[in-house]
Amino acid sequence: MSPSSLLRIAGLVGAIAVAASPALAQGSAASSAPELARVAETLKPGQWVWAPQIAPAGPLLVYVDLSRQRATVYRNGVRIAVSTISSGKPGYETPTGVFTILQKDADHKSNLYNAAPMPFQQRLTWDGVALHAGGLPGYPESHGCVHLPYSFAKALFAITKLGATVVVQDGKADHVRSTAAGLLQPILPTGKPIAEVRLEEGEYRWAPEKAAAGPVTIIVSKHDQAIVVLRNGTEIGRSRAIIKDDDPGSHVISLTTAADGKPRWIYVGLPGHAEDAGRPLDEATLNRVRMPRAFLDSVKAVLVPGSTILVTQSSVGEDTGRKITIMDAVPPKL
Secondary structure, three states, X not given: OOHHHHHHHHHHHHHHHHHHOXXXXXXXXXXXXXXXXXXXXXXXOOOEEEOHHHOOOOOEEEEEEOOOOEEEEEEOOEEEEEEEOEOEOOOOOOOOEEEEOOEEEEEEEOOOOOOOEEEEEEEOOOOOOEEEEOOOOOOOOEOOXXXXXXXXXXXXXXXXXXXXXXXXXXXXXXXXXOOOHHHHOOEOOOOOEOOOOXXXXXXXXXXXXXXXXXXXXXXXXXXXXXXXXXXXXXXXXXXXXXXXOOOOOOEEEEEEEOOOOOEEEEEOOOOOOHHHOOOOOOHHHHOOEEOOHHHHHHHHHHOOOOOEEEEEOOEXXXXXXXXXXXXXXXXXXX
């Protein structure tokens, strides 16, 4: 065999090897937040960017945007990674909602689909929805799970813990931002009460014993004029509220730890709205949500760094409007 033939064969073998392991070439590293933002805007199906050193410590939040087919990872409120995804196809749509990671299994096999491999599975519901490595054709094609690139799924698996918060939305053009603790503040920053309709103390329920520990998620439903508090995925409180906000978008809020060690609520700047990151709360936003004082005090008592607030137009009721799926959690297990 001639040398040129050997070279052609070697080249062909090399090409086949690269094609057989595309995950090795799909990821990009970024050294700064601006570089991560620039790369994130150019991702093609199967690609991702990873820069954990931008925020080396703090509570973790995973935000899955079904309309953009993107997953974004935040640590201490700062974006550290973005990946393309593939969510549920028609008839098997990925549910929207606020979830906690219930189970982690690096070598999981599907219980529903002929033991199909689900590498680096992070379970969101006990009926089959999870984050895991899978096919990425550039459009929704899963049976309800969120497919991630293999190497991205592996890297994410390494930094998450059981109980971490995962928000799944399909907001399309929704503008997502966070606020400070004022979203749960029925009085002005000066301490002066807001002179408007008072809610009766009987218009809420509080049962923290239903979940004694775990991450806290607060859902503020503008549609229902209601607030729901989840701990470890289980509802522990619900209250009527007065929510004066005609913004049709959603808001994601993360309780993080500041450089001085004190907790603070910060804006989470999602892809397309990076300018929101770290923006302080203004007084107008502070005054939009009111609730019974006793309920507020109860909520404040369970907040810890890593707590998340989702402000949404979706319903948290049983029989009105478009629903956001709130999944009850079973105690997490490995």
